[in-house]
Amino acid sequence: MPKFMDVHRGMKGLTADQLMEAHRADLAIEKDENVHFEHAWADPESGIVYCLSEAPSADAVQRIHERAGHRADEVHQVTLEA
Amino acid sequence: MPKFMDVHRGMKGLTADQLMEAHRADLAIEKDENVHFEHAWADPESGIVYCLSEAPSADAVQRIHERAGHRADEVHQVTLEA
Numbered sequence: 001m002p003k004f005m006d007v008h009r010g011m012k013g014l015t016a017d018q019l020m021e022a023h024r025a026d027l028a029i030e031k032d033e034n035v036h037f038e039h040a041w042a043d044p045e046s047g048i049v050y051c052l053s054e055a056p057s058a059d060a061v062q063r064i065h066e067r068a069g070h071r072a073d074e075v076h077q078v079t080l081e082a
Numbered sequence: 083m084p085k086f087m088d089v090h091r092g093m094k095g096l097t098a099d100q101l102m103e104a105h106r107a108d109l110a111i112e113k114d115e116n117v118h119f120e121h122a123w124a125d126p127e128s129g130i131v132y133c134l135s136e137a138p139s140a141d142a143v144q145r146i147h148e149r150a151g152h153r154a155d156e157v158h159q160v161t162l163e164a
Contacts (some may be wrong), residue, residue, distance in 0.1 A: 005123055007133055016162050023164035041087055041134070041160035048158055050087050050132065052123070076130055078123035080098050082105035 001054040002079070004061050006072035012047035019049070025068035026051075039065040083136040084161070086143050089152035094129035101131070107150035110132075115142040 019042050026037045035055040042049040051072070055061045058075040065072050101124050108119045117137040124131040133154070137143045140157040147154050 003123065005125070014162065019162045019164045036151070040164040041085065042162040042164075043087070043158040044162060046158055074098050076125040076128055078125050078132070080096065080101045080124040080126060082101045082122040082124075 001056070002077050003081070004053045004055055004058055004075055005078050006051045006053070006061055006065065006075040008049040008065075008070060009073045010047050011042065011049050012044060012048055014042050014044040014047070014049065022049075023051075025070075026064055029067055030064050032040065033061050033064050035064050037064075077081070084138070084159050085163070086135045086137055086140055086157055087133070087160050088133045088140075088143055088147065088157040090131040090133070090147075090152060091155045092129050093124065093131050094126060096124050096129070104131075104150065104152055107152075108126040108146055111149055112146050115146050117142050117146050117148075133163065 024042050035053055037053045041049045053061050062074050105122050117135055119133055119135045122133045135143050143157050
């Protein structure tokens with residue numbers, strides 16, 4: 001299954017609870033698109049959130065994020081890992 | 083130990099071998115700055131590489147990347163995870 005890294009900007013001041021709630025909102029509906037969000041990392045100071053997922057396509061990742069209320073600014077398929 | 087996500091741009095056409103070699107170059111000297119690069123993900127189509135690390139500071143991350151020959155375009159401390 002392809003892997004994706006997506007990026008959300010403009011999240012300055014994000015709290016641990018808000019990140020957890022947003023991640024849970026993704027997890028609650030991700031099966032509808034055969035997506036799995038593996039991990040999220042956030043820098044509340046610059047307002048950036050990175051999400052790593054497995055999914056059939058970038059569009060599937062974006063559809064889940066949109067329905068969960070937080071459209072990603074970028075979704076990149078990461079075809080290489082080290 | 084604080085965690086960091088750093089981003090390299092302009093890496094269009096990066097190959098698996100090149101990513102592995104760059105990652106190995108970081109690993110070979112990371113102890114000098116008490117940094118550990120845990121994982122790297124790359125999208126050769128858009129030319130973006132994401133590196134996840136543990137380090138004492140963003141400057142320490144950048145010093146290792148610079149010495150290894152690939153300065154990061156952004157280094158963000160990721161204080162939240164989900």
